[in-house]
Structures are given as structure tokens and as C-alpha cells.
Amino acid sequence: MRRIICSAILLWSAALSLAGEKANKLEGLVIDGATGQKLEKARITIDGTTVESRTDINGYFVMDSLGAGSYTLRAEKKGSSPAVVKEVLYYPEKGAILFLKLWPASQKKQAEENESDGTGQLAIAAGRTINMPEPGLGYIIRQTPGTVIHAGQMHLRGGDHDELAYFVDGFDVSDRHFGVFSEHLPSRAIAGIEITGAGFPVSIGQSMSGAVDIITERSESSADKGIKWTSDMIQGSTNSGYNKFEGFWNSAIPKVNDLRFSFNAEVADRKGIIAFNMPEKIYVPDHSQDYIWADTLYYSHSVWDTVPGSGGSYGWVGDWADTIRHYDSLYAAGGSDVSGQQMWELEKQDRLAHGRMYGWKEWDQPYLPHSGSNSYRLQGRADYKLERYNAKASLTWFANREQELQYSTYFKYNLDNYYAELKKEWMLGLRFRQDLSLKTSYSLGLSRFSARTQAGVLDTAAEKERSWWQDYTFLSDADANGDSIYDAYAGQGYVKNINNPYGVPGYFVGYGLARLWRRTADSYNGFNFKLNHQVNEKNNLEGGIDLKKYRVYLKENSLPWDPVPFKDYYDFDPANLAIYLQEKLELSDLVLTAGVRLDRFMPNAGKKANNFNLTDTASYIEARDTTMYSLRLGFLHKISGSASFRVNFGRYVQQPSWDYLYKNLTANIARGTTVLGEPELMAPYTIAYDAGLSRRFGQSSELDLSMYYKDVYDLIDTAYIQDTTTGLSYSGFKNNRQANIRGLELTYELKPLGKEYSILANYSFQMTKYNTDAPNIVHEYIYGGVDNLEDPLLNPKYINTYFLNWDQRHKFVLNLGWGSGSDFGPWFFGGQPLSDISIGLFNNANSGFPYTVLGYFYGNIVGDINHERLPWTFNTDLKAEKIFKLSGVNLTLGLEVLNLFNRKNTTGIFPQTGLTDAYGTPPSYDDFAGKTVLDSLPGGIDSSGHTMMYPNPDYSKWRDLNGDGVIDDKELYLTYAAAYNDYVNDPYNSLRYPESSAYVLPRKARLVLGFMF
The missing domain is CATH 2.60.40.1120 (Carboxypeptidase-like, regulatory domain)
Known part of the structure; x- marks a missing residue:
């Protein structure tokens, strides 16, 4: 009923000549x-x-x-x-x-x-992007109405993060595999960004929430080149080792004035994530503890076994234990000047001096170990005018790489064996545009886009020889003997044992490698043709064809040391063909648009005829092609020269991400927790209504109000499937969910002509309801101990019951800017010190995200899903610059400050308690009363009839505080409490939600120094 009422209101508004577009x-x-x-x-x-x-x-x-x-x-x-x-x-x-x-x-x-005062509510020009504290796509998105950043991903008008399409100069650069957001270009290459959430043309397809188009810089008639350096070194001992270098050069080709080019490059490096301003925890420097902890390393990769050549006696064997024993024997025989223990002392000192420790010292560095990153981004563009033919050719390209070490609470004392991630992209696009007449023009586009990712444990031996500009080297997936165990991972399954500074098992991984190994490679070759014809002074017709041929590759193993692993591999070449047509009718005060688009998706994949028949591995059937259609209707009434109403209606459709289609298609169902893809999934679609009012006040300000309502159908969820004959079961992706989204956006911009100040303010309200919050929730819910398949969460009739994870109800943005011209201010000593200054304050206030309360054991859901909320967050950033003009060179000196007022905004909590530093019920002495752990346990009887004693695997000398060979109940309690506090107070604990960090980073100041020639 609510949808009908809303539709009726919007249709009534359209009948009164409201408008769909500006x-x-x-x-x-x-x-x-x-x-x-x-x-x-x-x-x-x-x-x-x-x-x-x-x-x-x-x-x-x-x-x-x-x-x-x-x-x-x-x-x-x-x-x-x-x-x-x-x-x-x-x-x-x-x-x-x-x-x-x-x-x-x-x-x-x-x-x-x-300077243009803007081309629309969501169009952002280059000057504004460069003058932001963190120029680039991610920061711009945070300032845009209707956008939400949740767990590092972008959501627009309530849609999921993979429902957005990204373009560079009109060429598609979206991540179709997982829908992950990416910074594609150097910030200096961005001439402007268009973010559209309603009424975008049918030429843009495969998107349900909107589109982000990045327009790259075009060269002008005069040469333009420069360099810039940004660093947080001015922050002293609390810097994160951040340095970014940028260079650009825009010019015409000598003697070929019609051929112009631009080139931009950016290289950035960060030593690690800043680790101060963390949850309430007092760090007391105790270097003796670090020194003692270093001693555990010599046997951390050893085993207690028979010592070779000892006549059957037991001891630590392998790794440094063998080295120490070897040098001790040489020293005793006079063949070495140093003993094994002395060799180890030298090694310890070297590791402590150069940071090559498995553990880390929170007080020695302001950033976490194994959390550094580096990246490069390159971009170029060439434009050639063929005035004789009324044509223009443009070539656009970019290449980038981002690689980052991942930090983990579990592996914090074994970080060399934890993950790193690598992502590389490149794109090449050629576009030719020609005006056939004053009324008719066409454009042709050819493009190639490629993205590659790798996640896994680094090969530390190879990493020692790697230069900063080279890619990470990961442990290999080689399997020489074909036993399904990766050779580099053999025998190295991780264990949360007593090998940590507290000697407490269960919290920290003391041995072994992190489990995931994954590589993806996605690319496409594209062709598009667009024809535009002005039929008469009132009618404009546009149509086009868009063809993409993809290559989709994934190889993944999440148990590389297990002979029966979770293992997946696929390599497919799907294709998509689209045709579209759009008509625009312009009357005196009314503009009407209508468009239709047809997409034909060809999965080019087979699937098993019977997933439960384990003996039949050859029977595959071809997946059917899918046809999708999209619609656009728009109305705009120009009430006067300064006011207009608009209404949009649209049906937006999007093919599911690759993993939903192809996951585990060739996998053998050896485990009941297997999740299988479905190449014949229907494409989810959105029915969206949008109405708005735009009013300009004089020549300097504009107010825009927009309201939207969306119903989303055929969303993807997970269904539990079981064969009663074989007893096998698996989960598969199905189109069985719906969602409802509604919201309001209010934007005001003031930029007086000839004045130095500007104001940009916007407010966003949204309500996003859904009956689940992610495709895997049902799968996780079933295998989290729930055996009642009639639970409301699994029943499709419960629609619009739960709030989405990214349901951020309120968002306020207030950006204040002031800039002086080149002739501003009084003269002092032959100059104007107040000239060429720009200052910007960027203020954000956001309501908290919802979360679900979980039980302490097994993570079972307590109460309703997403019933509780995180607190509000408030943030202010600053950007200030001053330009000095020196003999043909412009020197720029700037300051960027993030989190100017150093607010402690909460970003992640433990769902069990709603707190940042409490996971569950803290341990008490009663839990350990009367318990003891001995250093040795009795074994067999030797030849003399004496009982042989063996080391107790549960004993740790780090837990035996008084060193008497017995860990009594008080020591058990004190060390467990210390390990628990270390674990829950860790600055990046992955059990927090929605982010592993407890708080945003504290104030960060960066120096900017640039030269422009």
C-alpha cells in the first residue's frame, strides 16, 4: 500500500509538470x-x-x-x-x-x-577535488549527499556496494568480481567527478544504485608541469611514515598543436597504521619482557623429539634449536670461538635492533608492524583535433598497483606468517567522435581493462631481496606430488598455542601460516557505438550498442595444508551485449525523456547436472543466457529561470557479481559447508522513483531537495539444500529476497560572484530495510548452531523486517572555504602576503550503523537483527595552502590535518557487549582456583627403574611467574587476565564490528610542498 501511495503522489506530481532532470x-x-x-x-x-x-x-x-x-x-x-x-x-x-x-x-x-559554480548537485569540479585534505575519489564520495562508507566500501542511496558502476572517461572500470571500491587514478589526473544516483541515462547499464564517472584532465594550450610532496613527518615521533610524491606534465606536441597530452604520476608509501589513541589501555615499557620473549623464538618452529645422535634422548629439534646445539658441540671441541647460546644472543640483538621479531613492542613504534602499504598510480591522456573533419580522437590510459601488509590480533606474535594483499589494474581506452552535421554526431569507443589480485602469506626469503617498486612475492601454490597440499604450506597449519609472551593458549597463533591463498584475474575487451541526432529543435534521439567480452579467473584455497581443502578454481569468458535508445523532447517549459535498454548476458559456463552425484564428474549442462531490460522516464518543469521541479522513474538492472555465478561450479561437495554459485541466477532489479526541487537564488547560491523511494527485487541470498538419500548438503545462491529503501537529500551551495568565501552543505536521510543483510548470513546462521530451518530469518515471507548493515540514518556535511586572489590584501615590502591563500574546513556528522547483539559462545544471535546502533561520529578536516610566485615558478606550501579536533570516534565494537574493549565476561580468579600446571609429566620407566619425566606441553615459563616449575592458580589467573586484556584491547581486533578498529585514527598532520612550472 505504501508503494502505491508513493507512486500515486509522484505520478500526480508529474501530471503537474514536475521534472525528471535539470x-x-x-x-x-x-x-x-x-x-x-x-x-x-x-x-x-x-x-x-x-x-x-x-x-x-x-x-x-x-x-x-x-x-x-x-x-x-x-x-x-x-x-x-x-x-x-x-x-x-x-x-x-x-x-x-x-x-x-x-x-x-x-x-x-x-x-x-x-570558475564554474558547478554543473549539478553531484558534479564536482577539479578545483574542489584538489583542495580537499585527501584529494581523490574516496574523500570526495564522503562529502557527497546520499553516500555511505561502510567497512571501507561505498554505498549510494541505500544500495549495496557492488550495485555501483565506475567509469573513467566513460570507460567501465568496475570490479565485477566482488564489487570492491578502488582508487584508480592519481588525484591530480581528476578533472571532475560525476556521481549520479537517479535518472542516469540508459547508456549506463549494469548498475542498480548509480554511477561514478571520473573525467580526466585535458591539456590546455600552454604547458603545465610540476611536482608535489606530501608527508606526515611534521608529526614527529607519532608519524606513520607516510610519504606521497606526485608529478604531472600537460602540453602540446611540438609542431603539432592539435595534438595535446597529459601525464600524471603518484607514488605513496606508508610504514604502518598509527597505533596510538587506542582503547583504554596503559602501556608500561618493559624492555626486559621483550628480551625474554625473543628467547622463545629459537624453538618456536621446533618440535620436541628424539635428538639425532644423542642415543635416544629427547630435546628441541629443528630451526634454531639445531643451530644452537651445533655450535655448542663445536665450541666444546674447540672448533668455534662462540657457543650456540652466544650465537643466539647475537641473533637476538640483531633482531631487536632491526625489528625482525615475530612479536612487536607497542611502545617502540607509533604504528603497528606488518601494516605498511605502498602504491603507484600512473595516468595519461592524448587528444587530437581533426578540424577538417569536425572530429576528435582521445586516448586514455591508466595503470596502478596497491599492496598492503595485513595486521591481525591473532597473529600479532607471528606476523610474518599473516596475510598481505596485492591489486593491480590497467586500462586503455580509445574514443573517436565526429560531428556529421550540425544535428548529427557519433562516437566510437574501444577499451581494454584488466584487474589482478593476490592474497596470501609472503615468501619472506624472497621479500628480503625485493625493492620497493616491485610486487610482493607470495608463497607458491605448487603441489609437486599432487596430494592437494601446497608444498610451501605442508605441515604448517596454524595453532593458537602457548608460544606467546603470556604462555596462554587460545588467543594468539604461536605456530603456522594463515590459511587463505587466493588469486583473481578479471579483464574485458569492449566496444561501444553511440549515435546522437537532433531531429528538430524539440526532439533529440540517441542510441547505441555496447559489447564486452570478459575473462574471469579465480584460484582459491582456504586450507592449503589440508589434503581435503576448501578449494575453488574457475576460468570463464562471459560476454554482455547491450542496445539502448533514448528520446528527449524539449518544450518551452517542459523536458521529457524516455529510454529503454536491453542487455543479453552470456555466462558461457557449464554446471554439474547433479551436485549430489559424486561419481559423475563429467555430466555438465550449459547455463542459459539471460536477457535484461531497463527503463527510464523523466519529467522536468522549469517554473522560472531560477526554479525547476523534476521527477524520475526507472527500472535498473544489474548482473550478479562473478562469484555468485561461478563459485565452486567444479568443486566436489566433500564438505557440507560448501557454497555453490549459480550461473543462471536472475539479475536483481530496482524500481526507483525520484522527485526533486531546485531553486537558484541570484547568481551565487542554489538549494536542491531530492526525495527517493526504491523497491529492490530478486536480491541474492543463500538457500540450504540437502539430499536425503546421500545425506550430502550444500548452500547455493538464489534470488529470494527483497528490499525497500527511501530517503531524502538536501543540498545548499553558496559561492558569491567575486567573493573569496564559499559554503557547501548537505543533509542525507535514508532508511534501508531488508530481510537479510548479506548473501552469506543464512549460510553462517545455519552452521552457527541453528537447526530450526523455520526460523524467521530463513522464511521468505518476512520482507522488510531488518535494517541493512549500512543503514546510516542521518548524515550532515558542511564544507567552508575561503580563498584570496592574486591581488588580495595590503602590500608589505613589495608583496601581498595574504594573496593566493586557500583554506578549507570539511565537517561531517554521521549517525551510527546498526549491529546485531551476539552471544558470547558460538556467536548466536540474541534478539532482533541489527536492533542496536553505534554512536554518532563527528569529524573536521583542514586543508590550507599558500602559493608563492617566484620567477616563473609557483611554490605551494600547504598543510593537511585529518581529525583536526582529535575526536575519539567509535568505528568498531564487540557485538557481545556493545563496547570497544570488552569481548565478554572477563576472567575471574574463581575460574582457576585450585588448578595447577607442572613443568614436567611422568612418562615411561627407564632401564634403572626410574620414572622418566617429559616436558608438559601446557607449561610455559612465561606463565610461571616465580619460576618454581609450577604454574599455580594465581599465576594462571594473572597471565590469563593479561592475555585477555591484550587481546580485547588490541587496536585492530577482527571480532569488532563493523570495523576491526576501535576508533578512528587520531589527528594526522601532513606537510604539502609543490612546485609548478
Whole structure:
């Protein structure tokens, strides 16, 4: 009923001529910079095109029939110096209003560089992105209305993180495997970003929530090059070892003025995550404990066994135990000047000095070990104008690499054996655009995109020889004897034993390797063709074809040391063909749009005819192709020159991510917890309604209100499947869930013409309900001890019952900016010290995410799902820069401060307690009263009739505080309490939710130094 009422209201609004989009015209006003009078008959042109316009008697001009992109506009009038407007983001679906000044030529004013005041609510120009504290896609998204960052992933208007499509210059660069967000480009390469959440054209497909299109920088007529360095070294002893180097060069090819290029490069390195300002925990430096802990390393990879050549006596065998014994024997025989124990003392000192410890000392470094990262990002673009043919060719490319060491609470005393991650991407895109006539144009696009990832344990021997620019080297997946055990992992299953500073088992891994080994490789070759025709002054028709041929590869083993592992491998080449058509009708005050898109997905994969027939491994059937359709309807009523209403209706569809389609298709169901993909899954789709009001106040400010309502169908969930004959069972992905999303966005922007200050504020409200929160929840719920398959969580009739994990109800953003021009301020000693300064304050306030209370044992759900909430968070960042002009070189000195007021915002809690530093019931002395652990246990009888004593595997000298050979109940309690406190207070405990960190990072200050030539 609610959907019907909402639909009726929106349709009624459309009948009153509400609008689906802003006008598709690029409009503007040209005034005299000296007098403020409106200028008539000024000529407006766009570089690289034949489009031009002239101002009317009121100084007003209109330009249409433009394609989406970033343009440079020129305004000229006899008797005035020309004006140039760079980096104007324009999209046919969103209009733009420009204000330009022309100065009398007699004033000898150079070409005035005006700034666009924005081309739409979610269009962000280059100047704004570069002036942010962390310039780049991720930070920009945080400032955009309707967006939510949950567990490091982006969500738009309530959709899941994999429901967004990402583009660079119109070429698809989305992660279709897992939907993971990525920073693709150097920040300096970004000319603008368009984030659309409603009414995006049908030329954009395979997206249910919206699209993010990054427009790269185009070179201008003059050469532009420079370098920049950003570092947190000014933070002194609390720096994280962060350094970023950037370089750029934009120019024309000598003697070929119509061929221009741009190149941007960025290299960043961070030693580790800052570890201070953690949960309430007092660290007392005790270097003696570190020294003692080093002693455990010499036998940490040894076993208690018969010592070779000892006549059957037992001792530690393997690793440093053998080395010590060897040098002790040489020393005793006079063949060595140092004993084995002395050799170990030297090794200990070397490890302590150079940090090559399995453990770590929280007070020696301000960042966590095994948490460093480094990356590089390269980008280039070339544009060539063929004016004779009214055409233009563009070549866009980028390449990047991100690699990071992962920190773990469990492995904190064995970190060399924990994960690292690597991701590499590259893209090459060629686009050719030609105006066949004043009314008809077309574009052709060819593209290649590739992404590769690797996760696993590093080969520490190879890593010693690796240079910083080289990729990580991981342990190999070689299996020489074919026993399904990776040779490098053989015999190294991890154990949470007593090999830790407390001697307490169960919390920390003291031996073995982390279990996951995974490699993915995804790529596609793409072709697209678009034709645009202006039928008459009121009708515009656009159609196109989009073809992609993919390659999807995954190899994964999450038990590489087990002969019956969780193992998956697939290599498929699916394809997608799309055709679309969109019509736009422009009347005097009304714009109507309608579009339809058809996608044909070809999985090109087979699946087993019977998943329960273990003896039949050859019977496969081909998966059927899937046809999907998308619709767009939009209405816009321009009430006046400064106000408009809009309404959008759309059916948005998206093919499921690769893992849902292909996971474990060839796997043998040897374990009941196996989850199988389904290549014939239906594509989930969204029915969305959007209504909005836009009002401009004068020439300097604009208010926009948008409301949306979405129903999402055929979402993917996990179904439990069991064969009563064989007793086998597995879980498979099915289309059996729905969701409902609604929200409101309010944006206000103030940027007075000719003033130094600006204000950008927005508020977002959303409510996202769903009957589960992730495709794996049912699978985990069943195998978490629940045997009642009639539980409401598993019953499809319970729709819109639970809030999604990323249901952030309220979000406030307030960005304040002030910038002085080159002639601002008084003169002192021949200069103006207050000129060329920019300061920005970026303020965010966000309500908390929901979470589910879990029981202490087995993680069983207590109460309703996502019934509790994390606290609000408040954050302020600062960016300040000053430009010094020195003999043709612009020197930039800047300061970036993240978390300016050093707020302790909660990011993760233990679901059992809702606290950052309490996992469950703390241990008490009563739990250990009367218990003891001896250092030795009796064994067999020797030849003399004496009882032989063997080391007790549960005994640790680090737990025997007084060293008397007996761990009494008090020592058991004290050491257990210390291990528990270490575990729950760890700054990055993976049992916290939604993030492993307890709090955001404390204040971070960075110095920025740049030179522009």
C-alpha cells in the first residue's frame, strides 16, 4: 500500500509538470568586470568543437547539443580581453549556469580564468577535488549527499556496494568480481567527478544504485608541469611514515598543436597504521619482557623429539634449536670461538635492533608492524583535433598497483606468517567522435581493462631481496606430488598455542601460516557505438550498442595444508551485449525523456547436472543466457529561470557479481559447508522513483531537495539444500529476497560572484530495510548452531523486517572555504602576503550503523537483527595552502590535518557487549582456583627403574611467574587476565564490528610542498 501511495503522489506530481532532470542546456551570463553591466553580442566558443553562441541583450547565452565531458569555454567581445573558463563539467542530463567577466582591454588584463559554480548537485569540479585534505575519489564520495562508507566500501542511496558502476572517461572500470571500491587514478589526473544516483541515462547499464564517472584532465594550450610532496613527518615521533610524491606534465606536441597530452604520476608509501589513541589501555615499557620473549623464538618452529645422535634422548629439534646445539658441540671441541647460546644472543640483538621479531613492542613504534602499504598510480591522456573533419580522437590510459601488509590480533606474535594483499589494474581506452552535421554526431569507443589480485602469506626469503617498486612475492601454490597440499604450506597449519609472551593458549597463533591463498584475474575487451541526432529543435534521439567480452579467473584455497581443502578454481569468458535508445523532447517549459535498454548476458559456463552425484564428474549442462531490460522516464518543469521541479522513474538492472555465478561450479561437495554459485541466477532489479526541487537564488547560491523511494527485487541470498538419500548438503545462491529503501537529500551551495568565501552543505536521510543483510548470513546462521530451518530469518515471507548493515540514518556535511586572489590584501615590502591563500574546513556528522547483539559462545544471535546502533561520529578536516610566485615558478606550501579536533570516534565494537574493549565476561580468579600446571609429566620407566619425566606441553615459563616449575592458580589467573586484556584491547581486533578498529585514527598532520612550472 505504501508503494502505491508513493507512486500515486509522484505520478500526480508529474501530471503537474514536475521534472525528471535539470535542463540539458549550458547556460550563462557575461558581464563587464569593471562596471558590472551585462554584455550583449559576446561570442562564446568551446575549445575543440564547432559549438558557439552569442549573448542576447541581457548578456545571456545558451549552448546545447553537447556531449558529456569537461570543456574549456572562451568568451570574447571587441574591446575586451578574452575570458577563459577551464574544467567545466557538463552532462546532457544536468544543466550548468556560468558567470563570466570580460575586462576592458585598456586595463591590459590578461585572460581571466573564471570558475564554474558547478554543473549539478553531484558534479564536482577539479578545483574542489584538489583542495580537499585527501584529494581523490574516496574523500570526495564522503562529502557527497546520499553516500555511505561502510567497512571501507561505498554505498549510494541505500544500495549495496557492488550495485555501483565506475567509469573513467566513460570507460567501465568496475570490479565485477566482488564489487570492491578502488582508487584508480592519481588525484591530480581528476578533472571532475560525476556521481549520479537517479535518472542516469540508459547508456549506463549494469548498475542498480548509480554511477561514478571520473573525467580526466585535458591539456590546455600552454604547458603545465610540476611536482608535489606530501608527508606526515611534521608529526614527529607519532608519524606513520607516510610519504606521497606526485608529478604531472600537460602540453602540446611540438609542431603539432592539435595534438595535446597529459601525464600524471603518484607514488605513496606508508610504514604502518598509527597505533596510538587506542582503547583504554596503559602501556608500561618493559624492555626486559621483550628480551625474554625473543628467547622463545629459537624453538618456536621446533618440535620436541628424539635428538639425532644423542642415543635416544629427547630435546628441541629443528630451526634454531639445531643451530644452537651445533655450535655448542663445536665450541666444546674447540672448533668455534662462540657457543650456540652466544650465537643466539647475537641473533637476538640483531633482531631487536632491526625489528625482525615475530612479536612487536607497542611502545617502540607509533604504528603497528606488518601494516605498511605502498602504491603507484600512473595516468595519461592524448587528444587530437581533426578540424577538417569536425572530429576528435582521445586516448586514455591508466595503470596502478596497491599492496598492503595485513595486521591481525591473532597473529600479532607471528606476523610474518599473516596475510598481505596485492591489486593491480590497467586500462586503455580509445574514443573517436565526429560531428556529421550540425544535428548529427557519433562516437566510437574501444577499451581494454584488466584487474589482478593476490592474497596470501609472503615468501619472506624472497621479500628480503625485493625493492620497493616491485610486487610482493607470495608463497607458491605448487603441489609437486599432487596430494592437494601446497608444498610451501605442508605441515604448517596454524595453532593458537602457548608460544606467546603470556604462555596462554587460545588467543594468539604461536605456530603456522594463515590459511587463505587466493588469486583473481578479471579483464574485458569492449566496444561501444553511440549515435546522437537532433531531429528538430524539440526532439533529440540517441542510441547505441555496447559489447564486452570478459575473462574471469579465480584460484582459491582456504586450507592449503589440508589434503581435503576448501578449494575453488574457475576460468570463464562471459560476454554482455547491450542496445539502448533514448528520446528527449524539449518544450518551452517542459523536458521529457524516455529510454529503454536491453542487455543479453552470456555466462558461457557449464554446471554439474547433479551436485549430489559424486561419481559423475563429467555430466555438465550449459547455463542459459539471460536477457535484461531497463527503463527510464523523466519529467522536468522549469517554473522560472531560477526554479525547476523534476521527477524520475526507472527500472535498473544489474548482473550478479562473478562469484555468485561461478563459485565452486567444479568443486566436489566433500564438505557440507560448501557454497555453490549459480550461473543462471536472475539479475536483481530496482524500481526507483525520484522527485526533486531546485531553486537558484541570484547568481551565487542554489538549494536542491531530492526525495527517493526504491523497491529492490530478486536480491541474492543463500538457500540450504540437502539430499536425503546421500545425506550430502550444500548452500547455493538464489534470488529470494527483497528490499525497500527511501530517503531524502538536501543540498545548499553558496559561492558569491567575486567573493573569496564559499559554503557547501548537505543533509542525507535514508532508511534501508531488508530481510537479510548479506548473501552469506543464512549460510553462517545455519552452521552457527541453528537447526530450526523455520526460523524467521530463513522464511521468505518476512520482507522488510531488518535494517541493512549500512543503514546510516542521518548524515550532515558542511564544507567552508575561503580563498584570496592574486591581488588580495595590503602590500608589505613589495608583496601581498595574504594573496593566493586557500583554506578549507570539511565537517561531517554521521549517525551510527546498526549491529546485531551476539552471544558470547558460538556467536548466536540474541534478539532482533541489527536492533542496536553505534554512536554518532563527528569529524573536521583542514586543508590550507599558500602559493608563492617566484620567477616563473609557483611554490605551494600547504598543510593537511585529518581529525583536526582529535575526536575519539567509535568505528568498531564487540557485538557481545556493545563496547570497544570488552569481548565478554572477563576472567575471574574463581575460574582457576585450585588448578595447577607442572613443568614436567611422568612418562615411561627407564632401564634403572626410574620414572622418566617429559616436558608438559601446557607449561610455559612465561606463565610461571616465580619460576618454581609450577604454574599455580594465581599465576594462571594473572597471565590469563593479561592475555585477555591484550587481546580485547588490541587496536585492530577482527571480532569488532563493523570495523576491526576501535576508533578512528587520531589527528594526522601532513606537510604539502609543490612546485609548478
